[in-house]
């Protein structure tokens with residue numbers, strides 16, 4: 583909701599003000615806020631961390647969702663139309679966004695448009711050389727590199743820089759405030775990264791299997807070895823034969839943990855655990871996906887604790 587911005591528009595927009603720049607300049611002059619819409623709760627958390635009180639931000643997708651079944655409400659579409667910025671993960675992470683763009687029909691939000699911000703811009707992607715599994719557009723198959731890059735907390739540094747630059751372009755007078763907010767946020771996050779790295783250190787090299795291939799950045803940061811995925815390709819459930827091959831591989835490799843998410847198929851996950859002897863651990867893929875993961879640092883606090891608890895207890 584952007585009540586302050588709406589009020590500013592109603593009361594102060596002069597006839598003929600350009601829609602793109604005018605909204606934000608007016609909002610700024612009148613002490614309003616910058617309307618930002620994100621495609622994920624993680625991006626929402628990072629925008630809020632940098633923008634502070636100067637932004638009103640909401641996520642189009644809930645914390646836990648199937649990337650092919652995100653329903654955007656008319657109210658959210660209206661708020662996107664009045665927003666100054668759309669921040670997204672990019673790559674093929676948001677197949678549902680094409681439909682939103684077609685409905686909104688706003689040239690500012692086309693890829694590369696003045697109101698479009700691809701947060702992956704400065705990220706060093708993993709798996710970017712993986713041959714494409716399928717070549718259809720608008721499908722979440724990790725076809726351009728793995729898109730789950732927000733799960734390395736160190737990637738918040740380039741992501742918040744990209745966000746800061748975009749917000750400061752919209753509201754140049756706030757650049758210093760945004761920079762202060764970001765510095766404060768990164769200070770807290772860096773302290774967290776140091777702590778999480780330390781508690782994960784004894785488990786460096788621990789072999790895990792993941793249900794969906796959403797954890798390579800997290801694993802890379804904290805020294806876990808992802809041996810295999812339960813889904814043979816992103817979004818594809820395993821066949822009985824691929825499941826059998828997975829179990830054999832897990833036993834050979836001595837895999838101790840299977841990382842599942844709240845949205846993973848529990849019947850398949852339980853089968854994998856029962857047949858392999860490995861333990862299931864549920865990690866939270868996004869801010870708000872669990873009551874304990876209320877903000878970006880808390881997301882890692884929860885996930886690191888769960889991994890450590892599971893590995894401590896694992897045979």
Ligand SMILES: [Zn+2]
Nearest residue numbers: 722795796816
């Ligand atoms: Zn994915």
